[in-house]
Amino acid sequence: MRIVVIGHGMVGSRFAQDAAARVPGAHVTVLGREDTAPYNRVLLSSVVAGKQDADGIALVGPDVEGVDVHQGVSAVEIDRSRRLVTASDGSVHRYDRLVLATGSAARIPQIQHVANPDGLVHGVSVLKDLADARGILEALPKARRAVVLGAGVLGLEVATGLAARGLAVTLVHHADRLMERQLGSSASQVAVDSLARLGMTVVTQSSVVRVMERRGHVSGVELANGSEILTDLLVMCAGTIPETALARRAGLPCERGVVVGEDLASPADPAVFAIGDCAQPPEGGTGLVAQGWDQARRLVDAWAGAGAAPRDDAAGTDRTNVVRVKASGLEVVTMGLSGKFEHGDRLLRAVRISDPAVGRFVEVVVHEGRLVGATVVGDKITATELQALYTRGLPVPTDPAHLIVRPIAGAAPAVRSAKDMQDDDTVCQCNTVSKGRINDAIADGCGSVEDVSRATRACTGCGDCRSLVKEMLATAASGTKVPALAGTGEA
Numbered sequence: 001m002r003i004v005v006i007g008h009g010m011v012g013s014r015f016a017q018d019a020a021a022r023v024p025g026a027h028v029t030v031l032g033r034e035d036t037a038p039y040n041r042v043l044l045s046s047v048v049a050g051k052q053d054a055d056g057i058a059l060v061g062p063d064v065e066g067v068d069v070h071q072g073v074s075a076v077e078i079d080r081s082r083r084l085v086t087a088s089d090g091s092v093h094r095y096d097r098l099v100l101a102t103g104s105a106a107r108i109p110q111i112q113h114v115a116n117p118d119g120l121v122h123g124v125s126v127l128k129d130l131a132d133a134r135g136i137l138e139a140l141p142k143a144r145r146a147v148v149l150g151a152g153v154l155g156l157e158v159a160t161g162l163a164a165r166g167l168a169v170t171l172v173h174h175a176d177r178l179m180e181r182q183l184g185s186s187a188s189q190v191a192v193d194s195l196a197r198l199g200m201t202v203v204t205q206s207s208v209v210r211v212m213e214r215r216g217h218v219s220g221v222e223l224a225n226g227s228e229i230l231t232d233l234l235v236m237c238a239g240t241i242p243e244t245a246l247a248r249r250a251g252l253p254c255e256r257g258v259v260v261g262e263d264l265a266s267p268a269d270p271a272v273f274a275i276g277d278c279a280q281p282p283e284g285g286t287g288l289v290a291q292g293w294d295q296a297r298r299l300v301d302a303w304a305g306a307g308a309a310p311r312d313d314a315a316g317t318d319r320t321n322v323v324r325v326k327a328s329g330l331e332v333v334t335m336g337l338s339g340k341f342e343h344g345d346r347l348l349r350a351v352r353i354s355d356p357a358v359g360r361f362v363e364v365v366v367h368e369g370r371l372v373g374a375t376v377v378g379d380k381i382t383a384t385e386l387q388a389l390y391t392r393g394l395p396v397p398t399d400p401a402h403l404i405v406r407p408i409a410g411a412a413p414a415v416r417s418a419k420d421m422q423d424d425d426t427v428c429q430c431n432t433v434s435k436g437r438i439n440d441a442i443a444d445g446c447g448s449v450e451d452v453s454r455a456t457r458a459c460t461g462c463g464d465c466r467s468l469v470k471e472m473l474a475t476a477a478s479g480t481k482v483p484a485l486a487g488t489g490e491a
């Protein structure tokens with residue numbers, strides 16, 4: 001089976017490896033526009049913040065034969081009647097099945113003078129790929145001030161990262177509160193106060209309307225209210241738009257993304273599929289990598305003859321929808337129901353504490369004895385506890401207030417170390433890798449985090465679990481296997 005994959009990003013690269021490894025008789029060709037090996041895009045804001053080296057975010061995976069990668073080559077045309085894809089280097093690729101994994105593009109808001117015929121004005125950037133991150137890093141030595149447009153997750157990560165590098169940062173946001181899709185007003189206000197303590201200026205209910213430049217470089221911006229801010233950098237974090245141009249030209253139905261059914265095939269062509277950020281499945285696209293990886297897994301399962309695999313969220317509550325801001329000096333985590341949500345006809349119990357003086361806000365939402373939502377600002381321990389309860393769907397105390405008070409009082413068993421975890425506890429939330437599986441990989445000879453990633457894919461998402469895997473490796477190297485908690489049956 002000749003499979004052509006367009007896009008060699010986080011989802012396309014994983015799909016190509018898995019299809020070549022598991023689909024009988026598959027030969028996989030990948031066309032990837034970026035001139036680099038696939039990398040962990042999620043960590044680009046950590047690169048800008050200086051917490052991660054640009055060369056250190058390559059995506060490691062299993063070594064697989066049967067994948068033919070054309071790096072730095074774009075697909076320019078799809079001829080569906082002849083099942084051919086033409087690439088920018090003139091090569092033509094025949095397919096039996098075509099998988100679109102073209103991701104998304106950064107949205108560039110309507111701003112006067114933001115670009116000239118050569119592209120964005122110098123000092124103005126988005127953060128979508130490694131080239132953008134490198135461009136921002138190059139500009140840093142001469143920059144003292146920055147304006148970040150957009151206070152969604154990415155905007156907060158970029159703003160706090162630049163502030164941690166010593167720049168005077170102004171964060172400009174169109175809505176009346178930060179991360180308005182995830183946070184309510186009180187939680188947002190606590191986050192705003194925390195940003196102010198980090199030395200940042202936050203301007204809400206406004207936007208940048210004009211870029212001012214001096215000698216070809218940005219020198220300031222004008223806001224909608226007429227005020228002007230001097231700046232050496234403008235980073236636009238105003239959302240993303242699924243990359244659908246190629247699919248539209250090929251006559252495939254597209255709305256916000258490339259429309260696909262439950263089986264991830266286009267309704268107009270059973271030989272064409274779309275996965276990742278470019279796809280618009282029936283439940284809607286989330287723009288999060290977990291959804292794309294789940295789609296890649298389901299497509300490979302179906303083609304490998306394992307039958308139609310259910311979605312990760314098919315059982316009802318989607319327990320992967322955890323949003324964590326990877327920010328320097330600001331802890332914001334939301335999961336499930338958060339911000340302004342509808343109660344519907346469910347009997348939900350919501351309990352919250354808000355303590356702006358110390359920069360803490362916690363809200364938990366409980367339904368039928370399970371945690372179905374939480375918002376945490378400024379409290380890492382509580383966030384870790386709640387995330388473990390939420391993703392594993394564990395029963396919670398009858399009085400939801402205990403969920404907030406116990407971790408704060410230090411009474412809950414904090415999951416901060418691998419030795420506090422049971423064998424079936426999930427260490428890597430992004431790839432659903434359990435402690436037991438990592439211990440098995442270490443026992444099979446994996447001696448470094450990279451080895452463990454190659455064998456299990458742990459640590460290839462947000463990277464939060466890296467310290468736990470390091471701890472397990474160190475414990476194994478010292479001769480003692482990281483034990484499971486009592487009661488799991490493990491010696």
Ligand SMILES: Cc1cc2nc3c(=O)[nH]c(=O)nc-3n(C[C@H](O)[C@H](O)[C@H](O)COP(=O)(O)OP(=O)(O)OC[C@H]3O[C@@H](n4cnc5c(N)ncnc54)[C@H](O)[C@@H]3O)c2cc1C
Nearest residue numbers: 007009010011033041042074075102103276277287288289
């Ligand atoms: C800075 C940043 C931080 C993020 N943080 C998080 C996070 O914390 N958690 C989370 O879940 N998600 C996060 N995301 C989103 C996450 O990165 C995406 O969900 C994920 O990358 C989607 O994978 P994809 O393969 O669909 O698209 P991408 O990774 O964007 O890859 C698409 C690839 O296709 C290529 N391409 C496009 N058109 C063509 C063509 N015609 N021919 C050939 N190649 C083409 C593109 O150049 C690109 O390399 C973040 C994104 C960014 C930019």
